[in-house]
Amino acid sequence: SQQGEEDPQALSIQEGENATMNCSYKTSINNLQWYRQNSGRGLVHLILIRSNEREKHSGRLRVTLDTSKKSSSLLITASRAADTASYFCATDAVQAGTALIFGKGTTLSVSS
Amino acid sequence: GAVVSQHPSWVICKSGTSVKIECRSLDFQATTMFWYRQFPKQSLMLMATSNEGSKATYEQGVEKDKFLINHASLTLSTLTVTSAHPEDSSFYICSARFQGVNTIYFGEGSWLTVV
Numbered sequence: 001s002q003q004g005e006e007d008p009q010a011l012s013i014q015e016g017e018n019a020t021m022n023c024s025y026k027t028s029i030n031n032l033q034w035y036r037q038n039s040g041r042g043l044v045h046l047i048l049i050r051s052n053e054r055e056k057h058s059g060r061l062r063v064t065l066d067t068s069k070k071s072s073s074l075l076i077t078a079s080r081a082a083d084t085a086s087y088f089c090a091t092d093a094v095q096a097g098t099a100l101i102f103g104k105g106t107t108l109s110v111s112s
Numbered sequence: 113g114a115v116v117s118q119h120p121s122w123v124i125c126k127s128g129t130s131v132k133i134e135c136r137s138l139d140f141q142a143t144t145m146f147w148y149r150q151f152p153k154q155s156l157m158l159m160a161t162s163n164e165g166s167k168a169t170y171e172q173g174v175e176k177d178k179f180l181i182n183h184a185s186l187t188l189s190t191l192t193v194t195s196a197h198p199e200d201s202s203f204y205i206c207s208a209r210f211q212g213v214n215t216i217y218f219g220e221g222s223w224l225t226v227v
Contacts, residue, residue, distance in 0.1 A: 092216070099159070
């Protein structure tokens with residue numbers, strides 16, 4: 001099962017530009033997490049935002065969470081070619097012991 | 113270092129054979145482990161939830177007789193793809209929740225190619 005949609009599905013930008021990805025979900029959550037996945041590789045955990053938080057920063061990453069709209073956004077500032085990857089949001093439901101459910105992901109391509 | 117380890121990272125098998133993928137939690141007891149499948153250019157789809165000592169709970173559309181999951185200890189869960197076919201070729205990744213810690217860790221994933 002998947003929680004919802006991410007948009008855009010694909011995003012192409014130039015180095016130095018900002019990249020914004022959005023994620024929507026359906027159920028009540030404890031937290032929402034963003035992951036990066038390079039082609040053919042495993043997941044890299046980027047950031048976790050709890051349901052009672054509205055915004056969180058980590059380096060060049062900024063995540064927002066709007067629980068009333070059941071949506072989140074990931075902003076990558078001053079993008080680099082090395083940021084080229086697929087980005088997924090994953091929700092951790094309120095029900096204890098459940099799996100993370102992933103969105104469909106955004107494929108980001110940063111050209112130099 | 114890795115908290116959850118998967119093995120093998122890559123496996124190629126002939127159609128009709130069975131393949132076992134292991135997911136181990138290192139230094140922690142994993143009360144619950146999860147198995148995902150990811151086809152190329154798609155997202156991770158949850159296949160099943162595995163609790164130590166009990167039968168796995170499979171997601172709708174996942175054949176429990178084809179994807180055998182065993183969680184015999186708090187540190188090891190295995191996924192066996194039985195009678196594998198080319199359409200089972202995919203990236204399989206496990207994750208684990210640790211007892212007393214509400215954190216999920218992912219394994220590195222296993223690429224299965226069925227020829």
